[in-house]
Amino acid sequence: MNLRKLALTASLGAVVLSSLATASAVAAEAKEQFFPALVYRTGAYAPNGTPWANGYIDYLKLVNAKGGINGVKVVFEECETGYATDRGVECYERLKGKHGGATVFQPLSTGITFALTEKAPKDKIPLITAGYGRSESSNGAVFTWNFPLLGTYWVGADVAIQYIAKQLGGVDKLKGKKIALVYHDSPYGKEPIAVLEELAKKDGFEVQLLPVAHPGVEQKATWLQIRQSRPDYVLLWGWGVMNSTALREAQATGYPRDKMLGVWWSGADPDVKDVGEGAKGYSALTLQDGADSNSKIVKDILAAVHAKGEGTGPKDEVGSILYMRGLISAMLGVEGVRKAQERYGKGKVMTGEQVRWGLENLNLDQATLDAMGFAGVMRPVQTSCLDHMGSSWVRIRTWNGKKWETTSDWFQADDKTLRPMVMLASGKYAEDKKLKPRTPEECNK
């Protein structure tokens, strides 16, 4: 290679680069509330990550279309994590200081959540993990910056067992039954095991653990084992292509789909739409109710964002399950800011610490939610300094071969089982990290 040319290009490149860097630094001065978006639109999990990201961004666009949060405009910037922890950490570092500092991070990955849990307290940026992340982080006394709003995996596991018990006709009927857990072999998939084992001890059923290696396209042996051991129910704890593969294999081995129950990350449209009739009867948990394509908020988005040609994704995706979950996640962050403004001054840009106060004092009752257009989409959420989860409303929806139908009443997690486990696990975390848990008095400072 011609050395002189190389040196020339290199120095030219450096000059262009540095001028670009200064240009972008100048642009970042404006006074706006910054919402970083860690997303994954490529890679093995893209079919599930993309609608979530679109919902997240669309809601932020809607907030701006409506004039911002009490007049404060929202800015956002995406960073592609590819569902990989190290890229997620890099994205976090890149975005946390931009546009005057990040408001809140929502990584949509349990692995990234684990890594950021160690970093967020130092940077004083809250972490919302609506429906994923560390289950014990619902204890706000120890995990002061984590907000697993709306539900954790332990809630999911507990409700799943409640539902199965109801199907069988009572908790006492669980005795002697066998429940298989087919799970994504990662921190995400392993989260429910602790609760299932606890409940198995209590209710006398048997748990069979069947891990599936990333990315989950090879499940033949798993389903052969299921065919052999004939469990009464199969819990599916997958993400991405693993879900549809599981349903296909269930079909191929003749396991009845109506005995299969998925967590809320295994019950969306990309998981079943290609399996179609083959997934008929399959049920999954809902995180809140989530998707109601006739709700007011969906119409708002269509009118204020998509009609102007500013929609992030395709139009027909608005209102789908993962899209709505992204939208709700964004809404929770925005509402945290709004709440914080009530205390620290309306129309001002909130810091991470102030937003944390907002998130800890979130009180979205049904009337407020309905007014925001979330009727039929969400149920009330009320957090406190010690309870970072807020509420745990779960329903079951079933795939009828063409679309999802809601098929059960509301469930809530059983605090009697979960609370001691949360306290134990978070206590161990605090001890390992030599953290002093917050007392209720400290909260109101």
Place this chain on the structure above:
Amino acid sequence: MLYRENGQFKTSYAADQQIFPIAQDRWAIIGILVFAFVAVPLLVDEYLFRAILIPFLILSLAALGVNILVGYCGQITLGAGAFMAIGAYAAYNFHIRIEGMPLLVSLLLGGFTTAVVGIFFGIPSLRVRGLYLAVATLAAQFFTDWVFLRIPWFTDNSSSGSVSVSNLHVMGWQINNPVSKYLFCLGFLTIFALLAKNMTRSAIGRQWMAIRDMDVAAEVIGIRPLFAKLSAFAVSSFFIGTAGALWGFVHLASWEPAAFSVDRSFQLLFMVIIGGLGSIMGSFFGAAFIVILPIALNQILPVVGDLTGIEISTAGISHAELIIFGGLIVFFLIKEPHGIARLWSTGKEKLRLWPFPH
């Protein structure tokens, strides 16, 4: 004109054998070290530290290890990610299971454990080589992925399989902010690089290279392939394992086996091939290239998009990143199959003659 060794006479064996025989090189290295240890902490902002410099330092260390094995001893490996994982988890277990274990000792013990495991997984190299060996090391990769996912003892029975460390300190020096982390990793890298450089210049390094160049001939002149190969595996694994421990402890602080997946192994191999096989310098070049390129592309593409008026979506950027990354790899392999290190040495040769090339 400046870079010329005229008048530098070696009057002793020691002077003849020093690492940098040319005075200007010595000064340059000292300058770089001073710059890295003193100036960088004063000049650089937090993002650069956390997202670029620290990963670069740690991955350079790992690349050094891979280069010892692949570049100097000619044994190809696709299991470097696994060895990083072993280092990280071993150090973690030493750190939490033994009360009051000093951080440095934990990290180095992590490296030693990896060396032992590395010797074990190096045994196939006595029978096979080349691509077959690559696949044998892949076996190590998938096996360790599974071990750390499935055997709860290694992750201290954590329910999710993810582990974390905190409160790192060495003799009262708290390693909690980016600058201290950077200096800590830089210290490791400096010492290890010196070690590697000297090892490759000594008898053992020459044995490795003899095995690499022609193993039968090496055996004939009295080099024991068993010792040479396994020692290369041990030393290389030690480096990689220590790097893995640093990656977990210092960079991520909380990690799961997926942090050391097969993609990491490929990445490390890329580093040494692009940087230059059989060159210490090359390991640094390769690590810098691989760490910085995707991040730089990620930052530049949106700006370029803005300038040209095309809005590039996040997905578009990462597709473009894949294409450019792959394209550059192929381009480099075609234009300079010996890596950036070769470009560097050609540059130095030219500089010696400059400005009178004839």
Place this chain on the structure above:
Amino acid sequence: MGFFLETLIGGLMAGMLYSLVALGFVLIFKASGVFNFAQGAMVLFAALAMARFAEWIPAWLGLQGSYLGTAAAFVIAGAVMFVVAWLVERLVLRHLVNQEGATLLMATLGIAYVLEGVGASVFGDDIYRINVGMPKEPVFLFEGIFPGGLLINKEDFIAALIAAVLVGLLTLFFQKTTTGRALRAVADDHQAAQSIGIPLNRIWVIVWCVAGLVALVAGVIWGSKLGVQFSLSTVALRALPVVILGGLTSIPGAIIGGLIIGVGEKLSEVYLGPMIGGGIEIWFAYQLALVFLLFRPQGLFGEKIIDRV
């Protein structure tokens, strides 16, 4: 006993699919000495092309979901793979003649990245479906002999048949046609082949083309089974132990190796897995290949002149 047979059959069928991917590896290695890591990306690329053209062509021409559209998509996807093969030869391989194995391997990894990026940006990132009318429901045989019957997956069975036919055709091609003979000559000795007038570059295009077609068939089968999405490219890693076991240069080796790995994986997962925690398929396949390497480094059917150390 019934269950054992089921596992065995399941393993054999999975193995047949692995062989299909492994075949791609072997073809290219035989002709050009390149260990093609991009084979997985090629499978993904071909499947994406097929799936999307099967969507687009009926939309452009106004056809209603007929088999014609699928067939046309298959042909076009084949053409796309031809272009890919030609580009790879023109832009990459031609410039890397006589480089070391490791360099070539890296180059194919680069090609894999490019293919993944181009595939995703041209064809999209979502899950796409390939519908070639494969039956999805299982059949149960011998219900009288075994309790619950013997489960056979029709889809897998058809896929295995297609794979077998493809292997047969390839063997014929290699043994009986002039081009096939030229390919084998190149595999034996590049220089000798060149000196008797076999054009090396054309041979390479042909062999990458054939590998592309094999990838297309594999992509269609896997894609119809799993849906076409990014994870398809990871099947290459699953097929690697197969080539090692079967030998890098042997087509029957790829087949037999695939069957052994398939059966070994499933049996180990089902019988050994529950004892030590499950999820052992992948590394078990590799360990199997590794143990094999120690005793027979050239693989089952590989050429014996491998440098043994």
